Amino acid sequence: MVNGVKRYLLTVSYDGTGYCGWQRQQNGPSVQQTLEETLERLLGLSVRVTGASRTDAGVHALGQRAHFDAATGIPAEKLPFALNTMLPPDIRVLAGLQVPDSFHARFSVSGKTYRYQIHNSPHASALFRNLSAHVPVRLDEKIMHEAAQALVGTHDFAAFAASGGSAKTTVRTINQISVCRQGEELLLTVSGNAFLYNMVRIIAGTLIDIGHGKLPPESLQKALDTGDRLALGVTAPPQGLTLMEVRYPPEAFTQE
DSSP states (O other): OOTTOEEEEEEEEEOGGGSSBSSOOSSSOOHHHHHHHHHHHHHSSOOOOEESOOOBTTOEEEEEEEEEEEOOSSOGGGHHHHHHTTSOTTEEEEEEEEEOTTOOTTTTOOEEEEEEEEEOSSSOOSSSTTTSEEOOSOOOHHHHHHHHGGGOEEEEOGGGOOTTOOOSOOEEEEEEEEEEEETTEEEEEEEESOOOTTHHHHHHHHHHHHHHTSSOTTHHHHHHHHOOGGGSOOOOOGGGEEEEEEEOOGGGGTOO
16 A cells, blocks of 8 residues: 555454444445444544444444554553543454455454343343343243254255345355353354354344254255255344454464
8 A cells, every 4th residue: 555554453342233234225324334424523534444244233243353444653552541542332442453455354354253142031131121032931042052963064055045135155164063051042154264144143043943843853854955945944133143253364464
């Protein structure tokens, strides 16, 4: 880049309850818009932020990644401190790093981890209502965990993609998936190289039905084999989903 412009990578955490999603939209405030406007106020220039994941309305993040280009004298590691004094309390920048011009927050990604949280109790949670989906009927987390293992590996996940996605291929690799219980909370954690639109929420909705006995444990394998969306459950609500981590290969931070 020229004229002192450098590329910076931010790690961003946010409660997505009050936003229409990550990406700028006409129907309400987005996380991207809020971050861009705050950067413009801080740096005194127009800034375009590119995120690693376009999370939907109501979806949260602990480890979203986003890059932007700017000429600034503020050290990368100081950007979080400056931005967090100006951002609303439901968005926080956790880390800043200068990266090569060739780095791209979205296209350099090697993997992501998502968590889906279920409040499995007869009564909804007053404290965690915006961070979990409420399921009042007791779920069998062991059956859910065992059924989910069918998804590990490289498969065609066409049945797990909601309409409206723009992926060129529906083949994805899931490296690890687990369902565990912590008291009244069930945590579905899934790591993979990439995910289709609403893929994790469709997996979560199907596992909820399996844990409730509404669907057989073989439903996930059947959907993989047939590509039939009707073999799966409904798409789980957005508020239970959190983007936990976005990973990059080491060479993404060194190549020029």
